[in-house]
Amino acid sequence: MSIAEPTAAPVVYPSGDGQPMAETGLHVQAIILLHQALEDFFRSRSEPVYLASDQFWYWREGDPTCRVAPDVMVVPGVAPHPRRSFFSWEEGGAVPAVVFEMASQDTWRNDLDDKYDQYESLGVREYFVFDPEGLYLVPPVQGYRLSGTAYRRIRQDQLTSELGFGVRPEGTMLRLVDLATGQPIPTRAEAVDAAQQQVEAEKERAEAEKQRAEVEKQRGDTLQAEVERLRARLQQLGHLNGSDG
Template structure:
């Protein structure tokens, strides 16, 4: 007979997969660009991780209100190919190493509740980006929270209106590009945000440009070679004529 500790626990709790809250279009466009970019960036460095977006992450069994749905999150060691409707951290034995929250009009949620929840979960690094800084609520463009050790609290280490902030967990900078409704969050390799990691569309465009350039170079090389071959044949013909004249016998 199995011990009680080894018996399966039946969990009747309903853990929602979605909620009724909408999301701003700018926030959605930022997520849609950044998530696949971060997934490629980590994969190219040989890092196994799952980069997800806006899924419920539950961290306490039997407590469906104990959840967050970060705009971007990274689960270390979890393959990107894995697909889940929700994450139950007590089943995974893993917590997000990184979370990004794009602030909305709900100041308390984005500035207080999310950092507190990430602290309780054990998130190593949280970055909060606010596209509408300023105002009476002391909103600011970037907040960075980090945990000094596994047992330490998640503490705010940076508040800034700079264009870029560094993520120690991702190994890159996050930077704002564009103006107004064209603003997007990008991965950068430098603090100035000039060395941008390319999007998939930019990679494809660069590959097409390189292919077209190689094709043009080949055409030029072929045209040059054919022109030289024509010139060589012309010179050979002239040489043959000249040699024929030299060999022609002189009449007496």
């Protein structure tokens, strides 16, 4: 009687580590605003782009320790449907083209050391580190791009991505700029405010047009009344002339 070979236990890839999304609420907000700006920037692009924030990226099948959870990552060419984790081997070997980390008191050294080395060795094309508090990095935004297999610092006056956007600090927010138009990508709140202002401006224009139309009507009515008065006066003068004849 043959003895069945023991079945290997399936590899478990956790989708979370029980840790908070970021060190402070300020850092969480910076991550959310950046993620939304990237969504809005890529929305009109034809190529699929997968965006994720604080999500595990596993790059080696069978080894759940080979993982990292970037604050924000951008993976072009990958369908944007939701995932619990990102597995490179399930996506044709895809790796993020751009990774962002929000530096904090507890992370900034690691962001510029171990994570820097890790993203470099994994082939992440561009790596940006942003310090929302402006306390740990000088300057507060630093960018790196692969040259061969090694990162090189992106000049401060050229903090752009090969994906078509630029980045610049605005207080505690990392602002995205569309390089094609030179225009900053508004936050969702700014977009709502702009839409409301446009609605109010349209209302004001409509009210001004209504008032102008009313003034024109009053002017027309006045002119019509004056014409009628003059016509009546002419008729009266005609009658008087006829009587005199």
